[in-house]
Amino acid sequence: MRLVEGYPGGVARLLLFVLDMVDQAWEVSYVFRPLRDTLAGAEDCVQRNAGLIVEFGDESRATKAVLELLESLSAQICTEDAMVSGLPRERAEAADRAVRHAQAAIEAINPVSQEYSDIRDRIIGYAEQRSCCYEAIALAARTLIAFYETGNSLERAIERIRRIESRTAEIADESLISEVRAERFSLMELQGRLDSEWMRVDQGKMIYIYPFATRGIKPERAAQESRSKARDWSLAGVRPPEVHNNLELDDIWAAGSNLSKRRYAGCFIKLPDVVVGGQRGERYYMLHAGIVLSALGNHHVRFEVELNSVSAECLHAMMFRAAPESGEMALSFSTCTESDNDQPLAWPRLSDLAADLIWDLGERLLPNPNQGRRPLGNRTVISRPGLYYVFVSIGAASTTRGPATERKEASEVTTTDQLRNAVGVQLLMNPIPSVVGSAGEWVRYSRPKDLLELTGPAGEWVVKTCNTACLVTLGLPDFLRGTWGSLVEFVISLDGLFEGWANELARHYEKSDEFDDEWSKLERKKATAAELSDLSDEMSAERRNLDTFTVELHYTTGLLSSPALVSSPHAADALQSLLQMSGFYRKVDKFFRGIERLSHERLGGTIEKLAQQQAEQEKAKQAAKVSAILAIIAALGIAGLGEILQTGFGMDEWPTIWIVLAVIIIGVAAGFIVHYWELMKISTRRGRGRNDTG
Structure with a gap:
């Protein structure tokens, strides 16, 4: 100023x-x-x-x-x-x-x-x-x-x-x-829509899911470490009140003996409840919080809230709060948290709390020997802000004529067809947007033409988008709803696994770029055989690492899509349908195509060029040896020629010497010409190789 x-x-x-x-x-x-x-x-x-x-x-x-x-x-x-x-x-x-x-x-x-x-x-x-x-x-x-x-x-x-x-x-x-x-x-x-039927969720639950993957530690090991040590960890400032040694799934996840070593099992870290409030001290609702560590690698943070008499506009607000673009609230654990200034910790968004929990979990699984938080490139957990799902499970619903206030007489919804035509159901058919243009914008959402949906034998209805999933089980008992819910939650949590695989594949691509740069440097400076051999060994080792990653990927994706992952044939069929809906097979195919390109076109091509150049250098070395041997033979032959000239033709010493010297000079000149010709051929082949690469 x-x-x-x-x-x-x-x-x-x-x-x-x-x-x-x-x-x-x-x-x-x-x-x-x-x-x-x-x-x-x-x-x-x-x-x-x-x-x-x-x-x-x-x-x-x-x-x-x-x-x-x-x-x-x-x-x-x-x-x-x-x-x-x-x-x-x-x-x-x-x-x-x-x-x-x-x-x-x-x-x-x-x-x-x-x-x-x-x-x-x-x-x-x-x-x-x-x-x-x-x-x-x-x-x-x-x-x-x-x-x-x-x-x-x-x-x-x-x-x-x-x-x-x-x-x-x-x-x-x-x-x-x-x-x-x-x-x-x-x-x-x-x-x-004033005179239309409006949806109200009378009973259900909403689960916010934030998938992630681990790096540097196998999924089974992560679950095992959490079982034994998580009670003493501080995660986002709180210590878990309970650590369950299993995921408490029903018997359909009890796989056959051939999959007994690797199946959907793991550890559940229960956290204190989370209070969702306003910036002026309001308390809106509580979330049950926890972290799932899966032996298959589909780890995720989950927050769950019961839905009772929730109107469409309230459902919209609750769903949007999962996004990193949501507005600032005041979220805190119901128990005291640890902070540097002795003030209770609070988070403005649910995604911020999930990110802190994921990061802290990674630090506990593989502590940083240098103290403090690791640099981003060395972290042990893989996640990102936009990686989340909102899973809405509806067990009972009703409709009212006009906005669904509790003062109005409601009609029970008994079929999914009734629900499909109600105002508010469009929230279940569309993904959560990154921005909102107006407060009532949700009512303008239309039914997508390529909606991914599945209808079960008893009228179960599953709808999935890129960041939401909905399960409607009207008139079914809670245990059946739980079975379907575990299948849906399993499938949408696989995105964390894909995120980890994508990160691993990106690292292999970065390594390939480094090899390409090193190869270019060696070409420019005419590398020695030892330097070429070292680079070839490093690239072969990287290719073996990529092959190991490919084998693990084949094994895990085969297990995830195996009918034997669950014990019930009906559940296996439903799981296959859900995987198909989620684009699982398309994503897997995309990964394998990327690995194929990296292994054969990039690493394989460079390794072949290295092998060719090493062969050419070896050929030149052998040619040099042959030339030396021939020179020795020629020298011996010239010495014999001198002796013949002296004895056979009776020539004096000096003329004989001059004749021998002339022969030697001619031989040396011829050797230089042959050596230069070989070098020119090698240089020409290198130039062609570079042009082909360009």
Whole structure:
């Protein structure tokens, strides 16, 4: 701020620059905390340097106006945060704050003189645009709250938002207009479904699954280590209250004797319950938390919550909270956690908590000898933020005419066909998106044409997308629902296994690139036979490692797709259908094609070139030996020739010497010519090899 001291409107211009930078960053980011912290830091800086600003006059008015805009932008960000958190009341309050601060900015800047006209125009233009947009958003948010509670008509609200949209179009660009339009379209769709049957989940459960893989430790060993040591581990600041020595699966997972050494078994680390709350101390629901360590390698963190009388809009909010793009909540364990400042640990998102649990588990399985966390490239667990599933299991459901409030009389759903036509079922047929455009957007989701679904003999209905799965078992007992649930959970948790395999294959490709670079260097400097031999040995060892990985991959994928993995033929058939739905066989085929290309086209090709060059060097070495032997023979022959000339023809000593020397010179010259010719042939073959490679 001292750099702009004394410049007319200097502080206001500096703050407008901060406003623009944060606004632009917000366009491409769903991590809101750093944006709000930047705005708060700018305001704090102004407060701490208040002495640099004249208390009264245009400078003070301009600065105050921009500070109001910073507050408005912070409230706008909070509005989106509340929307992707599934908190409609907080969204309406934040949108109202954004409008109030924008209007306060206009009031503050209006009296300034002509000298500040450019700042005034900039502030008024921004404030009026945002005021219109967030007036519509606040109205839509409050309207939705009332609609879900009462089911009253939305016509008046839609018309009011249409008028605001027209007013916004006169002063704002398409970006803001499209936000208002999105709100209106969602309300129009809801109004069109006002007399439709709306779904309510009366009994069921939702399971958030975060798959991961381990590296540097076999899956069986990871499960064994966890059984014996996990009770003493600190995972995300808590110690597991229980460690189960098995996964407590039903008997269908008891494989035959030929698979007794490797089957779906393992260890379950039970964690304290997780409280899902708001940033103001609200408590919404509890999650049962745990970590599954599987002997097959399909490890995953799981959080489970019971569903009782859950409406479609609440189901949407709960499902979206699994995503890393969800808004900031306040998640904490129900028991005390360990932290450096003796404050209870809390996480803004479920995905953040899952990531910490996975990372800490990796550190416990293979402790880092250098202390602290490992670099990313050396970690022992493989996962990523977008790798998650939401599994919804529905045991009982009902429908109401209009929004499914508990005050309305509900009709029991007895067939999946009834459920397929209800408002809200589209949430079960579509993946969780990475962004949300408006609060009621979910009602506009359509039924995908390529929907992956499976219907069981008793009416069981399974639907799967890229990050969701749904099991509907209406009228079936809980133990049957548990059997189907274990099959679905098993299949969707396999994505962690694929993630680990993809990471391993990527490492082999990186190693292949390193070999290619080394081979190029050796070619340029005309490597020695020893250097070529060393590189060839390293590449052969890498190829053996790749072959070992391939064998393990064949064995594991064969086991996963084997009918003998489960004891029941009916369950085996259902498992095969689920694997087919999930794209398991397509993914496996893709892996084997990648391995084939790496092994034969890249590693194999380079190894063949190395072998060819080694053969050429060996041939040249043998040719040199032959030349030396011939030279010796020639020397002996020349010595004999001299003796013949002296005795047979009676020549004197000096003429004989000169004749012998001439013969020697001719022989040496011929040897050099032959040696040069061989070198030229080798060089030509190398050049052709490089051209073929290019």
